[in-house]
Amino acid sequence: MDINHSTGENVITSTKGYMWFLSLNIIFCAWLFLRDTHHNGLESLPLVLQILCGCIMSLSLINLIVTVNIKKNINEGFYHKILPAIVLVLGLLWAVLFFNFTLYYQSPLITLMMTIMVLLPATITFFISGRLLFLFSTPLVLSLLYVEIFLKHNFSLPQFIGAIIMLLVIYSARYILLEWYQRVQRSEYEKNILIKKLVQQAHYDALTGLFNRLSLTRFFEECVSSLSGNKKKLFMIVMDIDFFKQYNDVYGHVAGDKCLIKVSQCIEKSLRKESDSAFRFGGEEFVVLTVCDDISQVKAISHRIQQNIAHAHILHKGSDVSSVLTISQGIAQWQEGMALEALVEQADQQLYKAKKNGRNRVCF
Template structure:
C-alpha cells in the first residue's frame, strides 16, 4: 500500500464513521445525499486507479450498507435491492469512465505519434533521409547558443552534374542516397549531424571535435566512399564516385554564417586543387 492509497483509506474511514453516525444515530436528512456525493466524487476522481478507488469507496459502501440495514430492518429487502442497483450503477459508471479514459489516452498517443512523424518529415530530407536545411539551421543555432566547440565539413560529390547527364536523374538520386548512408555510417558519434545542404552538397556537424580529429574523419569518409564503389565513368578524377571536403573548426565563438562561409571556401580550395580530397 503506497502513501496515496493509505491516505485515501484514512480519509474514507473518517467519512465512513461520520456517515454512520449521521444515518443511524442522528438520522440527518443530508446523510444519504452526502454519501452519494462522496462516492460519485471518488468514482470520477479515482476510476483509473483501482487501488485508490477501492481504498476510498469500499469503507463508505460497507458502512452505508450496514447502517441502512440496521435503520431499515423492516424493509431490508427493498433497501438491499436499491443498494444493489446503486452499486451496479457505480460499477458500470466506472467501466464507462475507464473506457472513455482509455479511448482518450489512445487518441492522445496517436496524436503524439502523428506529431512526431510530422516533425520528422519537417526536419528530414525526403531523398537521402538526412537532416534537411531547416534542421541543420536549428541544430547550429542551438550549438551557437551553448558556445560549443565544433568542427564542420562541407562535402560535395565530385562532377555530379556529369553523373546525372550520363546515368540519368533517377540514378543520380540513388547516388546521393548512397553517399548519405556512407556519411551517416562514417560519423556515428552521438551528437554528430549529417544534413543535405542542397543539390549534391552535404554538411556534417561534429560537436566537440578538433580540427585534427575532423581531418581523420574526412579521410575515413573518403575511404568509405571509395569502398562503396559507386561507378562514375564521367568523372575526371576516378572511375567511381568521389567527394571533396572543406573543413573548419571553431571554439564556439565564431558566428554560424562565418563558419559556413569558411567551410564553403575550404571546399572551393579542395575542388580547385583537383577534387577527391579535403582542405581546411
C-alpha cells in the same frame, strides 16, 4: 479498458483531484461536527462519532500534506505502495461513521444521501483505478446493505434496490469517465506524434535523415556560442559527390536516391557525436559543422569520410576519376564576427578548388 494499477495510482496522486478529494473529506467531517454542535450541542454528539470524524480528518490531512510534498518531487515510491491501504482505511472509517450515524439518528435516508455525497467525489477521483474505487466504495455500500437487511425492523425493498442502483451508477459513471480519459490520452498521444512529425519535417531531410539546410543556421549559432571562453575552433566542411549527374544518367534517379542515403550514412559514421553535425545542403551537396582543437582533427574527419565512402564501394561507371563513387571536400575555418553565409562561401571556394584540382580530394 482498465489502466495498469500502478500507473493509474501514480496518475491519481499527481493530480489536483486527489487533493480535492482529501480536502472534501476534511470539510465534510467538519460540517458534521458543526451540524451536531448547532442542533444538539457538542456534548450531545456521541463520542464514537467524534472519534471517527477526527480520524478521517487527521488521516486526510496527513495524506494531503504528503501529496503536496510528492508534487514537489519528494520520493513517492513508498506512498504509492501503501495508497490502496490508505484508501481502504478511509472507506472503512466512513462506513463505520455512517453505520453509527444511522443508529444514532434512525434516518437511513439521510445516511444514504450523505453516502452519495462522499461517493460522488470518490468516483470522480478514482475512476482511473478501479481497484481504489472498489476499496473505497465497497465498505460504504456493504454498510448500507447491512443496516437495511439486519438492523431495520421493517425491511424496505425499495431502499435495498436504491443501494444497489447507487452501486451500479458509481461503476457505470466510472467507465464513462475512464472512456473520456482514454480518448483524451489518445488525442494527446496523436497530437504529440504529429508534433514530432512536423519537427522531423522542419529540421531533417526526408530522404537521408540528416539535418536539413534550415537547421544549419540554428546549429551554427549554437556552435559559435559554445566557443565563447574556450580555445576550440569552428570549422565547416562542404562536400559534393563527384559526377553525380552522370551517376543519375547511368543508374537512374531511384538509384541516385539510394546513393545519397548511403553517402549520408558514411558521413554520419565518420563524425564524433559530441561535437560534429551533418546536413544535406541540397542535391548531392553535404555540410559538416565541427568544433575542433586544430585543423588536423578536421582533416582526420574528412579522411574518415573518404575512407568510409571508398569502403562502401558504390560503383560509378560515369566517373572520370574512379570506378567507384568519390567525394570532393572544401574546409573553411570560422573567424570572429564571420556570418554563416561568409563561412559557406569560403568553404565553397575550397570545394571548387578541390574539383578543379582533380576531384576526390580535400582542400583547405
